[in-house]
Amino acid sequence: MVLKQVIVSDCEAFLDQNRLKKLVAQAAVSYVLSKISVHSIIGIGTGSTTDFFIDELANHRDKFYGAIASSNASATKLAALGIQVIDLNSTSDVEVYVDGADEINPLLQLIKGGGAALTREKIVAAVAREFVCIADVSKWVDELGKFPLPIEVIPMARSHVARELLKLGGDPVWRQGVTTDNGNYIIDIHGLWPIKTDGSLETCINQITGVVTNGLFSHRTADLVFLGTEEGVTTHKPDSNLDGRSS
Numbered sequence: 001m002v003l004k005q006v007i008v009s010d011c012e013a014f015l016d017q018n019r020l021k022k023l024v025a026q027a028a029v030s031y032v033l034s035k036i037s038v039h040s041i042i043g044i045g046t047g048s049t050t051d052f053f054i055d056e057l058a059n060h061r062d063k064f065y066g067a068i069a070s071s072n073a074s075a076t077k078l079a080a081l082g083i084q085v086i087d088l089n090s091t092s093d094v095e096v097y098v099d100g101a102d103e104i105n106p107l108l109q110l111i112k113g114g115g116a117a118l119t120r121e122k123i124v125a126a127v128a129r130e131f132v133c134i135a136d137v138s139k140w141v142d143e144l145g146k147f148p149l150p151i152e153v154i155p156m157a158r159s160h161v162a163r164e165l166l167k168l169g170g171d172p173v174w175r176q177g178v179t180t181d182n183g184n185y186i187i188d189i190h191g192l193w194p195i196k197t198d199g200s201l202e203t204c205i206n207q208i209t210g211v212v213t214n215g216l217f218s219h220r221t222a223d224l225v226f227l228g229t230e231e232g233v234t235t236h237k238p239d240s241n242l243d244g245r246s247s
């Protein structure tokens with residue numbers, strides 16, 4: 001009986017979170033439509049919130065040229081919905097990149113990589129003119145680091161990288177059974193909260209030999225965040241978080 005109640009309340013929480021994800025996806029599609037033309041290329045992230053965004057965006061597939069995907073999973077979904085998937089090497093012109101996050105702080109710095117797509121996500125974010133992050137309110141935190149920080153590593157360097165990460169004071173855990181789209185492994189660093197967001201940690205981890213990149217977005221932050229809350233969708237810019245307004 002108690003177990004049944006726990007399962008029912010877990011299901012309700014899941015459905016509620018999905019409702020908020022769909023709301024922000026709709027808000028992001030409206031925003032993106034105001035920015036694009038039939039020649040535009042849109043960057044598309046990875047994860048369940050982005051999946052809602054792709055579903056909504058597909059209704060407008062004739063209003064833009066195509067999409068750059070940050071993962072094979074998103075590329076497959078885009079293609080299945082009739083959206084042209086473009087190789088990033090064939091363009092430098094990505095109007096806007098839309099993606100989810102695992103944690104977001106008030107400076108719009110992020111932890112990403114829960115879905116193991118962090119490297120391609122960082123690449124598309126680096127190229128895009130604007131990075132729009134979409135999430136339900138559970139991802140909003142005062143300080144980053146309760147979510148374990150994902151690191152993509154070259155497989156033969158896994159143990160070396162883990163030993164080096166230990167020196168940073170965290171607890172590195174190999175995400176066993178996961179291989180990234182680039183053929184690499186993921187190590188998640190637990191216990192780093194609160195993460196330093198002056199950029200030094202992100203740079204320091206990336207300098208360990210064998211690290212491809214890490215999921216801390218403290219240099220390239222989001223430019224705009226749409227957050228799904230019970231009161232509606234709030235928009236956040238780095239300078240105006242105290243004024244996050246409902247739309």
Ligand code: 5RP
Binds near residue numbers: 046102115
């Ligand atoms: C994938 C990511 C995702 O954006 C992040 O994990 C959020 O996913 P979701 O929208 O499913 O909560 O970084 O690597």
